[in-house]
Amino acid sequence: MGKKLLDTSPTERADAAANRQRILAAAEQLFAEQGPQITMSDLAAAAGVGRGTLYRRYPDVASVAIALLDVHEQALQQQLLAGPPPLGPGATPRERLAAFYEAMVDLLERHLPLALGAELGSTRFTTGAYGFWRAFIASQVRDAGLRDDTLPDVLLAPLAPEVYQYQRHERGRSVSEVKAALERLAVVLPN
Amino acid sequence: MGKKLLDTSPTERADAAANRQRILAAAEQLFAEQGPQITMSDLAAAAGVGRGTLYRRYPDVASVAIALLDVHEQALQQQLLAGPPPLGPGATPRERLAAFYEAMVDLLERHLPLALGAELGSTRFTTGAYGFWRAFIASQVRDAGLRDDTLPDVLLAPLAPEVYQYQRHERGRSVSEVKAALERLAVVLPN
DNA sequence: AGGCAACTGGACACGATGTCCACTTATTCG
DNA sequence: CGAATAAGTGGACATCGTGTCCAGTTGCCT
Structure with missing residues (x-):
């Protein structure tokens, strides 16, 4: 049965x-x-x-997009949990955060239409994936000696697909320019 | 005539x-x-x-919301251009950025439904107001000695109304917690 | 083989959108 | 003052996407 x-x-x-x-x-x-x-x-x-x-x-359409994205996101999640540094454990929080930004940009660049489709209707924060990213960043924030539960959401905001699309295709920024700007944010974590 | x-x-x-x-x-x-x-x-x-x-x-509804918001936003814009420090000229870029974050949070807190209504349909970046905020931040970035055209959009991302709503009403953060987290970002500008 | 439950596809009712146009009203000008 | 005219009005209409529902079909298990 x-x-x-x-x-x-x-x-x-x-x-x-x-x-x-x-x-x-x-x-x-x-x-x-x-x-x-x-x-x-x-x-x-x-x-x-x-x-x-x-x-x-x-x-709804968002659910389909989420299902498709999920596959690609899980690969990155695995890297964060048990991959080699700087993504995985072993590097400093600041380095890991920077590496995370870079990896997320690569993911957005490759799957932007999916990422945009996945958040039709403000689903953004209720996704399982979002929770994972936040948990990862929260962990880095803690490891860096900070006690701030709100910072992770702030640090994730620039990774919103709409922001990325705007930067790339409306403002004409290159992938590496976006990466560079994001990696600057990593300095909020003390070394 | x-x-x-x-x-x-x-x-x-x-x-x-x-x-x-x-x-x-x-x-x-x-x-x-x-x-x-x-x-x-x-x-x-x-x-x-x-x-x-x-x-x-x-x-559309977004246009109405934008028209209503415009009144309140212009007050802040005036402060940034010609008000007393730390919002207006005279303070360091880092201080002005932090003050801007605080003022924007106050604005969001007071007019969140309007702010949410104003961006139904990804109008966010095409608004005149968004351009103003970016110009202001770009100016602070420059005054701090950085040459990064992409950073302003990154620094504005956490002020997206949806992000603020999520932090306040989904995650239950207080206004001052959100402000504190945002003001931490100001350290990306060298003093 | 046969019966049940999962599955299918399209018809349906609903709600929102944006357009269109016959009618009404304010304003201007002789 | 009282046409003439252009601006403004409101609601009917056609269209589109949504989500539900159910009569009919088809795979699967015994």
Whole structure:
């Protein structure tokens, strides 16, 4: 007997699993092609499934984007937890923060449409990923000898996808310029 | 003969001016009561005018919020340009930046629903006000001896209304905690 | 093989948007 | 003062996206 452990797929039927793949594949392409302004109807049509089928799994476009981003974010999270310095443990808090900024910029640069799509409707802070980033920064703040629970959110704010998009494509800044500006922030952590 | 100088009101008719006031008054109240999620229909109904009348002046809710915010923002802008230190000229860049953060937090605290309403649809960066804030910070960055055109946008990011709302009402931080965290950022400017 | 439950797709009702235009009103000018 | 005219008004309309719902289908297990 199949036990129900996850609400998403305790024992997902074969056709259902196939449809999930088609949805995710279509979403990846749609996001890349036309940016974050895609609708559930678009997505259903592109995936070749009915709207009801799509809604069965994902309540809105943001959820789909989050699911796609998740894969890429987990790689970075692993690096932070157990990778080599300066991302992983071993470097000073300031160095780790700077390395984190650089890695996040790389991630944003590669997946900007997804990142933008993931926060349609102020989902930004409720994402599991956001909590992870904050926990990481909070840990660096503490290791640096500071006692400030609010600072992590402040230090994360410049990584908002909209800010990054604005800097890159509205203001025309280069990737390394953005990185340089962000890494300046790392000096708020005493050495 | 009346010359057409402004697209909004070269020679605004008396009844039109009255309606504009009713719209702005109704908007101020609606934003305060039910947050930023008000619709053009709501607003028209609350102001006691038809939808067509409302659309004649404001293309969307964000525009109305921006118009309302503008009044309050101009006061701060005046202080930055010609007020007494530490906001106005005379203090060190670092001090002025810190004072700016504090003043902006006060403004956000007082008008958060408006600030949230003003950026429905990523209008954030295209506002005239945003340009002013950036120019101010850019000037402080320069006066501190740095040459970094990207830093101002980074330093402004934590002032995004959504970030402030999250810190205050989701995370339960106090006004002074937020101020303290922000003022820590000022150390990126050398003294 | 057969029955059940998961799954599917599209129709539906709803709410918001932005436009359009016939009508009304303020203002100007003879 | 009383047309004439342009500015202003309000609500109907068409459109679009959303989210729900359910009758019919299909995979899977025994």
